[in-house]
Amino acid sequence: MLSEAKNTVLIGLLYVDLAWAGCPDKLSSAANPKTIRRDVVVIGGGASGAYSAVRLREDYGLSVALVEKEAQLGGHVNTWVDLATGRGFDAGVQSYVDVANSSTAFFRRFGIEIGPNTRPAQQPPVYVDFATGKKLSNYILPATTDRNDALRRYLVVAESLLSVFEPGWWTFPKPDAIPQDLLLSFGDAMVKYNLTSALPQILGLTGGGIKDFMNSPLMWVMRPFGVDMARTILGLNAGFIPTSGKNQDLYDAILKLLGPDSLLSSTVVKAKRADEGVTVDVRNAETCQVTRIVAKKLLYAASPTRENLEPFSLDETERETLYKFQFTRPFVGVVSHPSLPLGTSLSNMPEEAQGGNWTAAANREFPYASGFNNFANSSFFRVIVGGDTTLTEKRAREVLLSTFDRLVAAGTINQTDPPQPLKILYFKNHYQMNAHVPTDVIRSGFFQILNSLQGRRSTWYTGSAWATPITTSLWVFTDTVLPKLVESL
Structure with a gap:
């Protein structure tokens, strides 16, 4: 246990150092963060996180902050646009499956044909x-x-x-x-x-x-x-598929809707989570500005890798559960x-x-x-x-x-x-994709413990480690998480 703790500390220090790479003014920007207050902070702007932010703000009437490490929303969509013709080419997500007869409605609410x-x-x-x-x-x-x-x-x-x-x-x-x-x-x-x-x-x-x-x-x-x-x-x-041939169109429309509630090119450098609420410090990779988000609840919609989770000060139960996930890349x-x-x-x-x-x-x-x-x-x-990873x-x-x-x-x-x-x-x-755990871990009651983490320390989870890794299935699962999160406020 002692050696594991040492490794965790080393990983944590490495993560923080990398997070501050290219920011010579890190001490001053960390000491004087911009503070915002929200009902919910959403970590990860892929299919699950972007969908969650829209529904929480527009359908549940809550204030949100969406944190995404890339310079755009969309996660695995990965649309490349040929500047010579304006045509889009989807290198990631290829198409969508209409599940529960509701998936198409989310596109239409943004005017995406x-x-x-x-x-x-x-x-x-x-x-x-x-x-x-x-x-x-x-x-x-x-x-x-x-x-x-x-x-x-x-x-x-x-x-x-x-x-x-x-x-x-x-x-x-x-x-x-x-x-x-x-x-x-x-x-x-x-x-x-x-x-x-x-x-x-x-x-x-x-x-x-x-x-x-x-x-x-x-x-x-x-x-x-x-x-x-x-x-x-x-x-x-x-x-x-969108008739434009660009799967990115949906997430560009979501970004336009959310406006400043989306913090792009931003990663979490430190977080405190308790039953009374959460405080999350995120750094913008381009400006090096640190924003402190004080929120009632945290919705984690990113991949649960060690690197991603390290700033969240996991307790022993969280570490022993979430660190069991294995991935491919x-x-x-x-x-x-x-x-x-x-x-x-x-x-x-x-x-x-x-x-x-x-x-x-x-x-x-x-x-x-x-x-x-x-x-x-x-x-x-x-x-x-x-x-592999x-x-x-x-x-x-x-x-x-x-x-x-x-x-x-x-x-x-x-x-x-x-x-x-x-x-x-x-x-x-x-x-990291294809989150999985070994058979002996499954037989030990892994998923029952994983489910028990929902709502613990003001933190809720969605994403492909918790549900079928197909965009529209992720939305269906997210629709089971959000009412529980809202009820817990």
Whole structure:
């Protein structure tokens, strides 16, 4: 316990030092903070935090302050705009699922026109082993009817477990009542329910973010690829997107609405939390100004990583619970090069997967690039580099560039004469994703303890660690948290 405490102190000091990097006047600005008072301070301006701030202020009539470390709201949306044409390209979130028949209303309240999702999840693929750069000559996909039949079987299983996931972890079964299928490895579940023909589709949409996929408990696959995702692929759910083609439009409209109640480019450097209320000091990375927010309640909507949580002075129960979360870390981006083939995608597939050996693609070693997917009617390509939490932006860029070089060396694509480098036009850290905990931790009653943290020390929680990591599902879960928070005021 002593060594753990020392490490915590060291991490805390490191975080504070990094938070003040580039601010030579840190002592004076920390000593003379600007103070504001609010009913609720919301930490994190992604899907959950931005939605929460709007609802708390506009629908519940409360005063709010929304703290976001990036220079814009939106979290994983990651829309890049080509300045030459004004066209938007979504490197992160691709589309939305209309859950509970209410998701579209949130877009419409901001005047965001929406329509059916007509964008393909992936352009027609060419399968390439990115480790060698060589095309696969004998990679075989399941027949569409076989895939859909397997997806329907998967959907039946997912629907039987739906109450575990939706809305959020509120009703997660106690250790002695956890359904056996929930903790079954995905590989075993695949055999048990004859899901093999659905594996390429499930992997293509979720596998890049799950390490040791076949041995991962079924529940961690079903979180990103659950009932709503399966229904959408089978045509049973309606997917939609803004007609502008820019998912960022919603969050720009939210920012305009909230105005000065949004503190962008700001990180928490210190927080005090008690049953009587909270005090949060946040620093603006551009001005170095410290703002002290005195609030009745705190809503935490950011990823519960050690780095993010360190300034909040967690007590022993909070540390022992929240620090058990494990994550992966993808990077997303937009690239271009004259040699990349238009109207298609180069999809990363190991040579061992040829001949229908689809499980060979399930456990690729991090880090790796998942593919180069051409945005329709453009010369730009979406890229994703998946890795664990040690993956840095520098290393992720290296993975992407070295993958491109192997494609050229193998003759899969023809380099220009003279040679041109791959242009990385946009590259964003998705930060920690796919929050999960080991099976033995689940069996120890983890989720019951996690739920007990709600409201403790004037702090409430929402976000993808507490609910299905799909934007509209996060909103549904948030709608269960906000009334409890408001009642506690």
